[in-house]
Amino acid sequence: MKIKTRFAPSPTGNLHFGNVRTALFSWLFAKKNKGKFILRIEDTDVLRNNLKSVKNILEVMNWLGLNWDEKIYFQSKRFNFYKKIINLMLEKKIAYKCYCSEDILKNKRFYQILKKKKPKYDGTCRNLENNIFFNKKSFVIRFKNPKSGYVEFHDKIRGIIKFNNSELDDFIIQRRDGSPTYNFCVVADDLDMKITHVIRGEDHISNTPKQINIFCSLNANVPIYAHLPIILDKNKNKISKKNSNINIMKYFREGFLPEAILNYLVRLGWSHGNKEIFSISEMKNFFSLNKISKSSSIFNIKRLLYLNKYYINNIIDIKKIILLLKYYFKKENINIKNGPNIEKVFNIFKYRCSSLREIVISSNYLYDKFLNLKNILLINFSNKYILIIFKVSYYNFKDIDLWNSSKIWKKIVFMSDKNNFDLKNVIDILRVTFTGKFNTPSISKIIYLIGKKRILYNLKKCILFLKSSFI
Structure with missing residues (x-):
């Protein structure tokens, strides 16, 4: 059997971590088995669809490298195909026209609830013969669900799942306006696209018996299902489009690497022994559906930050990193010229930061053309003491021929010892003066990066600034 999976998001909001994990697992399963992975946009809900969501889907998939093997399928462009299948179902009498008005249906539901019955369509139009009177009325088309027996399928994650047909409804497959509905379109597409494995969230379990019954009514092969456990946020609420406004591309803007996102997602509910770090090729080689847990996973930003820092520090493609850093510097309006x-x-900064954007923000003072002299006012020492340190630093730094962090550090230690300065005081004064921050990488490395010419120029400015304060 040629394995074929699909990721089929609806463009009704930004992709969240649950969506993307579904895409990743579907992609990995196809790649592991040398099969195909397709992208299908389920955009039949005209009122809720939006182009921004389509753009977001494509941006996320491209950024993460989850490439698809065929053209992108849009359900909104397949209505003629759906119409043919529905007409076939009407001919075979496995679907029927329902003429009950909205008011009649509301009344039926009301009395069912009043009698503490499960609300569902009672089959009023199930066996009606067509006549002129009915043909003039508006109608929906319903699937003629079996009244007896049960639907049983083996979920690759959860084992045997069973539903009684008596609990299911004659659900609508075509609305009054002629548009097809979700459960029908899914089956028609999975059948037409020869999908062998459907990997999706557990919130779709209730849809599965409906879809299996349509497959069976068409004498078609039923795909193998695997329903993934949900992902919870820190408050243990389900991550979904309804309760989460997080756009996955936010993590791109914050300087996360796609390798870190994928590595984090693959470990949400799946494991391979005690291994924590996976390359893409390792994910493909090791992935299997039978290693997916039934339990929910909790999203942990600290873990994601840890993984991102790991990938930043162990990146192989330094050219890629440089290009990304240039992008983030530009986004922060920092001129690096x-x-x-x-x-x-x-x-120097990669060991301290968990994202590329954090590196940019943490190092922005290295690219400031003009020193902020107000930084000196942040230093908790007398101006005369600071002035002496500036003067001594100027002449010692000027004396360095080979400008590197090692030589700079030796000079800082030497001038502190010779002038009986407290080394920590000297470091603190220089750090705050040149960076405006109290916590940075080694001061000798910072001074090295700023460069000899700028350091001497800025020390002169600092000396003049302090001298003027004595007048």
Whole structure:
């Protein structure tokens, strides 16, 4: 059997982690088995669809590298195909026209609830013969669900799941306006696209018996189902489009790497021994449906940050990182033209930061053209003491021929010892002066990155600024 899976999001909001994990697992299963993975946009809900959501789906899939093997399918462009299948179902009498008005249906539901019965269509029009009177009325088309027996399927994650047909409804497959409904379109598409495995969230379990019954009524092969457990947020609420406004692309804007996102997602409900870090090729090689847990997973941002930091520090493609950092510097309106080499900045800051954007924000002072002299006012020492340190620093730094962090550090230690300065005081004064921050990488590395010319120029400015304060 040629394996074929699909990811079929509806464009009614931004993709969240639950959606993307479904896409990843479907993609991995297809790739592991040398099969095909397709992308299908389920956009039959005209009132809720929006183009921004379609764009978001494509952006996320492309960013994460979850490539599809055929053209993108849009359900909204397949209405003629659906119409043919529905007409066939009417001919075979496995579907029927229902002429009950909305008011009649509301009344039926009201009295069923009043009698503590499960609300469902009572089959009034199930066996009606067509006549002129009925043909003039508006109608929906319903699937003629079996009244007896049961639907049983083996879920690859949950085992045997069974539903009594008596609990199911003659559900609508075509609305009054002629548009097809979700449960019908899914079956028609899965059948037409030869989908072998349907991997999706557990919230679709209730739809599965309806869809299986349509497959069986058409004498078609039923796909194998695997329903994934839900992902919960930190408050243990289900992550969904309804309760989450998080756009996965937010993590791109924050400087996360796709490798980290995928590695994090693959471990939400799936495991391979005690292994935590997976390359894409390892995910493909090790992935299997029988290793997916039935239990819900809780989204943990700290874990994601840890993985992102790991990938930042173990990245192989440094050129890719440099290009991304340039993008983030530009987004933050930081001009890098006359500043230090980005790769050198990256190599110093990567151990301290959990995202590329954090590296950019943490190192922005390295690219400031003008020193903010107000930084000096943040230092909790007397101006005379600071002035002496600036003067001594100027002449010692000027004396360095080979400008590197090692030579700079030796000079800082030397001038502190020779002038009986407290080394920590010297470091604190220089750090706050040049960065405006109290916590940075090694001061000798910061001074090295800023460069000898700028350091000497800025020390001169600082000396003049302090001298003027004595007048």
